[in-house]
Amino acid sequence: MKAKRMLKLFAVLFAMTLTAAACGSGDSTSTTTSECGSDLAVAAGESVTDLSVALVAPSAKDDVAFTQSMVDSLTRLGIEPQITDGTFVVEEAAAAIRGYAEDGIDIIVAHGTQYGGSLAEIAPDFPETSFIWGTSADNQGIANVFAYYPEADQGGYVNGLIAASIAGADGIGVVGPVEAGDAVAYIEGFTLGAEAGGSSTSIVYTNSFSDVALATTTAEAHAANGVAVLTGTSQSAVGAVNVATANDLPWFGTQSNTEAWSSDLTVASQVYHWDVVLADMIEKIEGGTLGGEAMALTLENGGLVMEFNGCYDLDSSVKSDAEAAIADIIAGEIVTK
Amino acid sequence: MSQFFTVSVLVATLATAIKFAVPYLLAALGETIGQRSGVLNLGVDGTMLLGAFGGYYTVIQTGSHLQGILVGLGIGLAVGIVYAYVTVFLHAQQGISGIGIFLFGLGFSDLLFQELVGTPKPIRPLPTLDKLPGVGRIFEPLVDIDIVGPLLFDHNLMTYMAFLLVPATTWLLMKTTFGMNVRAVGENPQAADSLGVSVAKTRFIAILIGSSLAGIAGATLSLQLAIFQHNLTNGIGFIAVALVYFGAWRPRWVMAGALLYGLVTATRIRWQSLDIIPQGASDIAAMAPAIITILALVLLASRVRGPAALTRPFSRH
Numbered sequence: 243m244k245a246k247r248m249l250k251l252f253a254v255l256f257a258m259t260l261t262a263a264a265c266g267s268g269d270s271t272s273t274t275t276s277e278c279g280s281d282l283a284v285a286a287g288e289s290v291t292d293l294s295v296a297l298v299a300p301s302a303k304d305d306v307a308f309t310q311s312m313v314d315s316l317t318r319l320g321i322e323p324q325i326t327d328g329t330f331v332v333e334e335a336a337a338a339i340r341g342y343a344e345d346g347i348d349i350i351v352a353h354g355t356q357y358g359g360s361l362a363e364i365a366p367d368f369p370e371t372s373f374i375w376g377t378s379a380d381n382q383g384i385a386n387v388f389a390y391y392p393e394a395d396q397g398g399y400v401n402g403l404i405a406a407s408i409a410g411a412d413g414i415g416v417v418g419p420v421e422a423g424d425a426v427a428y429i430e431g432f433t434l435g436a437e438a439g440g441s442s443t444s445i446v447y448t449n450s451f452s453d454v455a456l457a458t459t460t461a462e463a464h465a466a467n468g469v470a471v472l473t474g475t476s477q478s479a480v481g482a483v484n485v486a487t488a489n490d491l492p493w494f495g496t497q498s499n500t501e502a503w504s505s506d507l508t509v510a511s512q513v514y515h516w517d518v519v520l521a522d523m524i525e526k527i528e529g530g531t532l533g534g535e536a537m538a539l540t541l542e543n544g545g546l547v548m549e550f551n552g553c554y555d556l557d558s559s560v561k562s563d564a565e566a567a568i569a570d571i572i573a574g575e576i577v578t579k
Numbered sequence: 580m581s582q583f584f585t586v587s588v589l590v591a592t593l594a595t596a597i598k599f600a601v602p603y604l605l606a607a608l609g610e611t612i613g614q615r616s617g618v619l620n621l622g623v624d625g626t627m628l629l630g631a632f633g634g635y636y637t638v639i640q641t642g643s644h645l646q647g648i649l650v651g652l653g654i655g656l657a658v659g660i661v662y663a664y665v666t667v668f669l670h671a672q673q674g675i676s677g678i679g680i681f682l683f684g685l686g687f688s689d690l691l692f693q694e695l696v697g698t699p700k701p702i703r704p705l706p707t708l709d710k711l712p713g714v715g716r717i718f719e720p721l722v723d724i725d726i727v728g729p730l731l732f733d734h735n736l737m738t739y740m741a742f743l744l745v746p747a748t749t750w751l752l753m754k755t756t757f758g759m760n761v762r763a764v765g766e767n768p769q770a771a772d773s774l775g776v777s778v779a780k781t782r783f784i785a786i787l788i789g790s791s792l793a794g795i796a797g798a799t800l801s802l803q804l805a806i807f808q809h810n811l812t813n814g815i816g817f818i819a820v821a822l823v824y825f826g827a828w829r830p831r832w833v834m835a836g837a838l839l840y841g842l843v844t845a846t847r848i849r850w851q852s853l854d855i856i857p858q859g860a861s862d863i864a865a866m867a868p869a870i871i872t873i874l875a876l877v878l879l880a881s882r883v884r885g886p887a888a889l890t891r892p893f894s895r896h
Contacts, residue, residue: 302689302809304698328689328809415852421861445858446851449865453813454804455602459595459845463852466591477808480699484805488704502698 272541272568276501278553287517289320291524293348296324298338300354301452303327305477307497312353314498315516319524323351330452336360343368349527350374351520355423361387365533372532374523376516377424379536388523389536390516394424394496396571397512397546398431399578400564401473401494404510405432406439407560408492409471415464417457417474417482418447425475428496428512431578432473435567438576444469454481461485483508492554499549508551510564518545542572582853586726592845594729597738600841602627602800602812604741606819607826607833608748609655609792614823615752616785617765617888618666621677624816625684626658626790627797632688634798635807636695638702648737648798655794656787658684663786667779670892681816689809696807704805705735737799744792748830761785765886768893778893793819818869825876827883836876843868 297316299309303325316323324342329335335357342350343364352361352375365373365384375381376390405414414436419425433443444464448456458481461472465485473494474482483503486493493504495511519537539545548568550556570576582588606623613620620626630651637647662680665671708718709732721732752758760781763771768778793816800815801807818840826833847864850856856864 302693302699304693305808306698310698330810421858444852444854446848447858447861448848449861450813452808452810454806454808454811455599455800455813455815456844456848458804459599460848460852462595463591463845463848466588466595467852477699480701480806480808481804484701484704487701503701 272544272546272572273548273550273565275550276499276552278551280552284314284317286322287318287320290521291319291321291349291528293524293527294324294346295321295349295351296342296347297326297351297353298329298335298342298357299325299327299351300330300335300356301328301477305498306500306502307475307477307479309353309477311498311514312351312516315514315520316351318515318517319520329354332356332360336364339373340364340367343371348372349524352376358382370532372523372527374520379538381533381536385534386532388526388533390519390523390539391536392424392427392514392539392546393541393578394428394512394546395431395434395578396541397496397548398428398433399435399438399571399576400541400548400567401496401510401512402432402435402437402443403439403567404435404556404560404564405471405473405492405494406436406441407557407563408509409436409441409469411441412468412470413442413444414471414473415461415467415469416443416445417460417464417472417479418445419451419457419474419476419478420449421447424497427579428475432494434578448478450478451476452478454478457481458485465489465491501549501551501553505551505553507554509554509556510548510550513547513549514539515545515547518543540572541568580855583850583855588849588853590726590729592849593842594733595845595849596838596841597730598734598803598841599844600837601738601741601803602796602815603819603822603840604834604837605737605744605796605799606793606816607822607837608741608744608830609789609796610820610823611748611789611826611828611830611833612752612761612785612792613789614889615765615828615886616761616782617768617886617891617893618782618786618789619673619677619820619890620662620680620786620789620793621674621817621820622658622662622680622684623677623789623793623819624812624814625681625688626655626793627800627812627816628684628688628810629658630654630794630797631801631811632691632797632807633794635702635801636691638802639696639700642703644703644705644802647802648795651794651796651798652791653794655791655797658794659787659790662790663783666892667782667786670894673890673892685810688807688811692807692809699806699808702802702805705737705799705802707733707735708739709733711736735803737795737803741799742834745830745834752830757781757784762886764893765888768888768891772893772895782893821873822876824885825873825879827876827879828885829883832876832879835879836872839875840868840872843871 326338381389461482634647
């Protein structure tokens with residue numbers, strides 16, 4: 243009897259050890275480290291659906307930012323969508339969305355918060371089509387619309403914490419685009435992380451998602467003020483990355499992996515893996531549910547992945563602290579907003 | 580506020596303003612010549628975009644900034660030939676054909692970028708004078724001079740070219756036969772024609788010069804920023820056209836407008852980075868450069884009349 247109890251205890255302890263080992267591993271779903279010099283191109287996964295998919299997005303499909311994060315996510319799901327990109331003008335996007343719906347496309351991804359008003363008009367006209375729209379935490383109560391959004395403050399916090407360990411009292415310059423959406427969430431989370439790490443942020447919103455010249459000038463102002471680290475978001479951030487490179491300042495990215503812009507100075511990027519929520523949505527669509535809810539990307543569900551740059555020599559203790567912070571965020575012990 | 584009024588911050592802000600003003604100035608000087616001949620070109624932004632991509636792609640392929648600028652010039656020239664033919668010989672409505680050039684430039688530059696480059700790939704930025712091969716050693720000590728160094732010597736060659744073009748454009752317009760012809764066909768093409776001045780030829784050449792400068796402005800922008808992406812100019816060409824109006828068609832006032840716009844932008848960003856402007860006011864702050872520049876130049880130029888024949892096609896019949 244005693245031996246049986248001991249065996250049970252041993253089995254439980256063994257299972258707990260395995261679980262702890264899995265959670266503590268650097269290769270958990272919420273962090274990865276790239277191999278220095280490796281190709282960043284996303285490999286196509288096995289197709290998860292036979293349904294036809296189209297994507298309408300505001301910036302270029304390979305912008306190393308918001309739009310590319312969606313294209314990469316669809317690629318991981320083995321989906322080759324029809325794409326209309328560069329539709330900063332909402333009317334153009336609305337025409338493309340309606341056009342795809344009229345052509346009988348099964349799933350239309352409207353990848354821009356600003357498309358919400360157009361979708362509210364278009365989606366009810368095509369009840370057999372499923373529209374996937376973001377970023378938004380609300381599907382506007384439309385039965386055939388799924389909404390998605392990133393809890394960007396979570397990865398922002400982790401980036402901020404790491405950045406603080408590098409910047410210290412010199413502070414961190416933040417190049418923000420428009421004061422809205424996931425940009426604000428990222429920057430607010432980043433600031434909390436930086437403060438928790440004992441540093442501070444200087445934030446400038448350029449009021450444009452695409453003005454590279456303004457992003458460049460802003461980053462130059464930060465550099466002239468003596469900051470030790472830069473971060474930023476949106477496709478205009480490429481201008482800030484160039485300033486980081488010119489001034490040898492470490493850079494923290496978000497949305498997509500920005501190593502493509504700066505392979506040496508990108509420390510880490512919070513990468514949006516929309517495929518996590520897209521896979522759920524597609525499964526529901528195939529089951530006959532065309533919409534009706536909003537889904538979030540989080541560190542917990544693997545939708546937000548912290549990608550460390552293998553080319554950047556980050557202190558292992560800092561990386562361990564970051565991974566501990568990720569675990570605490572997932573456990574709800576660290577609040578990031 | 581006190582942290583802004585330190586020598587180093589003020590000098591850095593002024594230096595940023597000068598750099599920021601360069602593409603505006605180049606494009607606006609070219610547009611000044613065109614408008615003085617009576618031709619409004621709303622396609623400046625599109626020409627800049629094509630020049631920006633051409634310059635950027637050339638640097639990717641060859642590594643040569645000089646070739647990049649020359650390609651920008653060539654693209655501007657080619658677009659200018661099309662625009663001049665349409666407006667001067669086909670007598671097309673200038674506003675509409677200019678918008679056509681803009682839309683073409685916006686779409687075609689993006690198409691070429693997607694097909695030939697794809698992901699935005701940073702290039703080596705235009706070097707400042709002290710980093711130029713060969714002559715760099717001459718300028719190195721100058722850059723280190725307090726205040727004057729960063730303000731006057733820490734710029735790339737295109738910055739000096741842009742500001743040297745201000746007196747050159749004034750000289751061209753005011754002191755040469757061609758400039759006199761440009762002004763004449765811009766004021767009264769019928770009278771100029773009756774005196775034997777070829778209105779078509781004069782306007783054609785003025786458009787080519789203006790468009791070439793727009794192409795150079797675009798190439799300078801992408802090489803300064805060391806990147807190209809969709810709609811890189813973000814309306815710089817349209818602001819340049821406005822600067823010509825508000826600068827009263829005078830090169831030195833146009834320069835003043837470009838510098839003022841750059842200075843207000845640089846100051847706004849510096850104030851935000853120093854937390855002098857609260858984050859919540861970023862929307863209002865973003866409008867400041869346009870509003871202040873327009874107010875200043877309207878006050879300055881309100882008593883000056885523009886070319887009388889501006890936007891009017893000329894035909895003998």
